[in-house]
Amino acid sequence: MILGVTIITLSVLVNQITKNTFTKNNPNLDVVVGAKGSPLQLVLSSIHHIDIPTGNISYKNAKKIMKHPAIKFGVPISLGDNYQNYRIVGTDKKFLKLYDAELEIGFMWEKPMQSVIGSNVATFTKLKIDKFFVGSHGLIDTGDIHSEQPYKVVGILKKTGTILDNLIITSLDSVWNLHSNQNDILKNSDSLEVTALLLKYKNKTSVFSFPRLINKNTSMQAASPNLEISKLFKLTGGAHKIINYLSIIIVSLSFAGILFTLLNNINERKYDLAILRTLGFTRERIFSIILIEGMTISIVGSFIGLILGGIVYKCIEFFSLLGRNIVTGQLDFVYEILTIWSVILIISFLTCLIPCIKVYKQNIRNTLLNS
Amino acid sequence: MLICENLSFSIDGHKLFSNIDFKIKKEKDLLITGPSGIGKTTLLSVLCGLQIPTEGSIRYNDISLYSLSENKIDEFRGKQLGIVFQSFNLINAFTIKQNLQIANTAEGSQDTDNLYDLLERVGLADKSHIKVSNLSIGEKQRVAVARAFIGQPKWIFCDEPTSSLDDKNTDIIANLIKEESLRHKASLILITHDKRVQSILNFNEILRLGEVL
Numbered sequence: 001m002i003l004g005v006t007i008i009t010l011s012v013l014v015n016q017i018t019k020n021t022f023t024k025n026n027p028n029l030d031v032v033v034g035a036k037g038s039p040l041q042l043v044l045s046s047i048h049h050i051d052i053p054t055g056n057i058s059y060k061n062a063k064k065i066m067k068h069p070a071i072k073f074g075v076p077i078s079l080g081d082n083y084q085n086y087r088i089v090g091t092d093k094k095f096l097k098l099y100d101a102e103l104e105i106g107f108m109w110e111k112p113m114q115s116v117i118g119s120n121v122a123t124f125t126k127l128k129i130d131k132f133f134v135g136s137h138g139l140i141d142t143g144d145i146h147s148e149q150p151y152k153v154v155g156i157l158k159k160t161g162t163i164l165d166n167l168i169i170t171s172l173d174s175v176w177n178l179h180s181n182q183n184d185i186l187k188n189s190d191s192l193e194v195t196a197l198l199l200k201y202k203n204k205t206s207v208f209s210f211p212r213l214i215n216k217n218t219s220m221q222a223a224s225p226n227l228e229i230s231k232l233f234k235l236t237g238g239a240h241k242i243i244n245y246l247s248i249i250i251v252s253l254s255f256a257g258i259l260f261t262l263l264n265n266i267n268e269r270k271y272d273l274a275i276l277r278t279l280g281f282t283r284e285r286i287f288s289i290i291l292i293e294g295m296t297i298s299i300v301g302s303f304i305g306l307i308l309g310g311i312v313y314k315c316i317e318f319f320s321l322l323g324r325n326i327v328t329g330q331l332d333f334v335y336e337i338l339t340i341w342s343v344i345l346i347i348s349f350l351t352c353l354i355p356c357i358k359v360y361k362q363n364i365r366n367t368l369l370n371s
Numbered sequence: 372m373l374i375c376e377n378l379s380f381s382i383d384g385h386k387l388f389s390n391i392d393f394k395i396k397k398e399k400d401l402l403i404t405g406p407s408g409i410g411k412t413t414l415l416s417v418l419c420g421l422q423i424p425t426e427g428s429i430r431y432n433d434i435s436l437y438s439l440s441e442n443k444i445d446e447f448r449g450k451q452l453g454i455v456f457q458s459f460n461l462i463n464a465f466t467i468k469q470n471l472q473i474a475n476t477a478e479g480s481q482d483t484d485n486l487y488d489l490l491e492r493v494g495l496a497d498k499s500h501i502k503v504s505n506l507s508i509g510e511k512q513r514v515a516v517a518r519a520f521i522g523q524p525k526w527i528f529c530d531e532p533t534s535s536l537d538d539k540n541t542d543i544i545a546n547l548i549k550e551e552s553l554r555h556k557a558s559l560i561l562i563t564h565d566k567r568v569q570s571i572l573n574f575n576e577i578l579r580l581g582e583v584l
Contacts, residue, residue, distance in 0.1 A: 272462045278421065279518075280449010280477035282442040365422045368460060 001258065001301030002308065004251035008340055009309025011243045014316070016333035022048065022229045025163040027098040030207065031222050033057065033065055033214055034196035039223030040232060046077060046196035047225050049087050049163055053079055056193035057220050059172075065197055065214070070206040076194040078175040081135035086121045088135050088151070088168045090175030090194075096157070098198070099164040105129060106155030112173040116155035118165040127153050135178065149178055251344060254301070255351045262294050262355040273359055274367040287356045294352030295345075302344050306337065372396055373418075373526060373558065378427035380413055387413055391427070393578055397525075400552070400559040402569060405580030411562045412457065414580070415530050418560065419454055420444040431526070449477040453519030453557070455529040455548070459511045461503045467514050468499040471521055478522030489517040493547060509540040516544060520551045527552050529561040533568050545571040 025048050034042040037054030044051035059076065066074035075098060078090035089095070093108060096116075106129045109115060117127055127133055132150040151170060159165055176192055201210065207224070214222035266273065273286055372394060379389035387410035395401050403411050416422040418429060420436055429436040431451065436444060448454075461470050471486045490496040493513040503511060512532065519527055529548060533541040545568045552559045563569065 272464070275460045275462055276473065276477065277445060278419075278448070278454060278456075278460060279474045280445055280447075282445040284442060365416055368456075368458075 001251070001254035001298065002305045004247050004254050005302045005305025005341075005344065006308040006312065007243065007247035007250060009306050009337060010312050010316075011240065011247060012336050012340065013309065013313040013333055015240055016336060017313075019233070024161060026225050026229075027162070028200070029098070029198050029225055030201045030204075031199045031211060031224055032196055033062070033199060033220050033222045036219060036221045039221060040228045042196060042221065042223045043225045043228040045079070046198065047163075049079075049089075049167065053195045054221070056195055057197070059192040059194050061218065061220065062194050062197045065199070068210075070201055070210050072200045072202045074197050074199045076172060076197050078172050078193070079195045080175060080179055081137055083121075083127075083133050083135050083151075083168055084125050086118075086125065086166055086168055088115070088170060088175070090170055090172045092172065095169065095198075096164070099160050099162050101160055101164055102158045103155045104158045106153070109154055109169075109171055109174075112171055112177050113149055113151050114154045115151045115168050115170040115174070116157055117153055117168050118157050119159040120165040121168055122156045129153055129156065255347055258294055258297055258348065259351045259354060261297070262290065262352060263358070265293075266290060266355050266359050270359075270362060270367050274362065274364040277362075277364040278368070283360050287360050290356045290359050291349075291352050294355070295348060298345060298348030298352070302341060302348075306341065372430075372432055373560075374428075374430045375418070376428050376430075378414070378417065378429065379425045380410060380417060380422070381425045386425075388580060389426075391578070391580075393576065395558050395560065395576060398556050398558055399575040400561070400572065401576045401578060402572070402574035403560065403562045403578045403580060404564065404569075409580045411580055412530055415454075415528050415560070415562055419452055419528055420448050450479070450522065451525050453521070453524035453527045455512075455515045455519045455527070455532050457530040457532075457534060459515040461511060461514055461518070463504040464502065466500050466502050467495055467506070470503060470514060471518055474518045474521040485523070486521065489520055489551075492551070493517045508535050509537075509543075512536060512540070512544055513547065516547055516551070520555060520557075523555050523557075525555075525557050527555075527557045527559045529559070529563075531563055531565075532561070533563065533565050538567070541565065541567050542571065548572070 029047065032042055032046050034046060034053065035055030035057050041051045042054050045053040056078075062074070062076050065071065066076075073094065075091060075095045077095065079087060080090075081088040096108075103116065104119065106116065117125075121127065125133075131153050133153070134150045151168070151174065157164065157169075172194065201207065211222035211224065214220055276286060277283075374394050376392055378391040380387045391414070393401065403414065405411055413422060417424045423437060428438075431447070434447065436447070439447060454460075462473065465473065467490065468486070471489065472483075475482065475486060487496060487499075490499055493516060495510065495513055495517070498506075498510070503514060506514065512535075516529075516532065519529070527548070532548060533544050536544060548559065548561070549572050551557075559572070559574075561568070561572065561574070
């Protein structure tokens with residue numbers, strides 16, 4: 001029972017929370033444009049900040065795309081550095097509007113190398129307003145730091161429950177300062193690059209034509225976040241189903257286990273149960289005793305399974321790549337878990353009725369004589 | 372008063388006993404005797420509500436036992452009757468104290484003073500924590516007697532309570548049953564072949580089953 005419920009709980013938690021995280025992290029963006037490569041990788045790296053980017057695209061081309069008639073608005077992002085594994089995102093202030101972000105304290109960046117940080121970043125790195133920090137090259141902490149130009153924290157964002165809570169946001173100039181030639185920046189040169197462009201269409205009719213236009217006619221690629229993430233879930237769905245079937249088999253076996261344990265127990269104790277009847281215990285009372293015994297095994301076993309499932313999930317979250325970007329504080333899984341738990345308890349109850357009925361029908365005189 | 376009228380019992384069409392009539396007044400005793408296999412133990416089971424008679428009725432004061440539902444019979448047995456079975460019918464996995472406590476629970480009482488008092492009277496107060504499976508036959512018999520008197524029953528039924536005891540223990544158990552039934556002002560209905568017990572208990576009424584038939 002414990003093992004079965006642990007696996008079911010884990011499966012539900014992983015599935016629900018991952019889906020919710022992917023949904024909440026995407027602020028209704030229609031398309032992402034970036035360097036050619038895996039479209040899923042582009043979506044994961046530029047929206048969910050999990051994978052590494054496919055490469056860079058020209059900022060000049062990015063600006064052209066943003067002015068395309070099909071595009072309502074676009075936000076360029078530039079990745080490349082991190083601080084204690086929290087990604088530093090060079091972008092413009094529209095990026096924060098995507099997530100309806102508000103400042104908890106401080107102000108927005110005005111100059112290069114000023115930054116605002118997400119609430120989780122502030123909590124876990126202990127960075128505060130007016131504190132300086134040095135970015136590390138790459139998207140995970142390798143120790144290769146940009147010590148010549150530290151960032152300054154000028155604002156801390158309110159919690160949004162999205163990936164923004166785990167990001168350090170700064171201007172594009174800040175990233176270019178660290179990675180591009182200073183003359184290029186001053187001249188707004190064509191050689192400046194960004195990692196990706198987050199776009200929204202004016203209307204949904206562009207959903208097929210615009211990506212085809214980019215993919216066929218440019219050296220860039222356009223990827224739909226919703227399409228790529230649903231493909232990802234289709235790929236992992238098979239494994240999820242196998243885990244679910246496995247856990248159903250294990251829980252079914254545990255029901256059989258409870259049934260045979262109770263039947264065996266009452267068989268061993270039928271003499272004792274008959275004695276209880278001679279002492280004045282009614283059939284209903286003995287029926288209740290057996291039922292309570294069986295349901296105690298089920299309730300305690302399944303509850304321990306729930307707790308273990310939660311603990312294992314937290315361990316996976318802690319050690320996994322996605323784990324850090326999980327949107328915490330989600331409770332959508334509670335309904336599904338409670339439904340599964342209720343079904344398990346109802347089946348347990350029905351399973352326990354079999355030995356209870358057997359005891360209920362026991363002939364005490366014959367039992368005592370035979371014993 | 373316990374009134375039995377026209378009591379009969381058959382197994383697979385074979386009459387074990389029939390047309391038994393007797394009355395026992397309050398605080399009076401009855402000895403049931405007869406040869407082996409005549410149905411003494413079955414009669415006791417019928418009187419205690421453990422086995423339904425083929426015919427006849429049993430009334431405890433104004434309560435007709437077999438007109439009650441099975442649950443009510445169980446409750447009545449728990450509250451009004453004390454039974455000492457021939458094979459003791461103790462829960463071997465329980466301690467002496469637990470065996471008495473479970474009888475106390477069945478009767479609906481939480482009174483532990485009476486429990487310890489009874490254990491002291493049967494000489495097992497210092498062994499209350501010992502499992503029944505570790506007791507001698509004589510000790511088990513004493514536990515069974517103590518358990519029968521839990522809840523201060525008005526009718527005590529004993530089935531060959533001394534069948535496996537030596538003379539010394541027979542005296543102890545017989546005297547114990549006599550003393551406790553007098554102390555609790557209970558009527559005693561006892562099955563025994565044992566002349567020693569019959570002489571100690573000095574019964575008011577005797578039912579000879581073989582002769583009734």
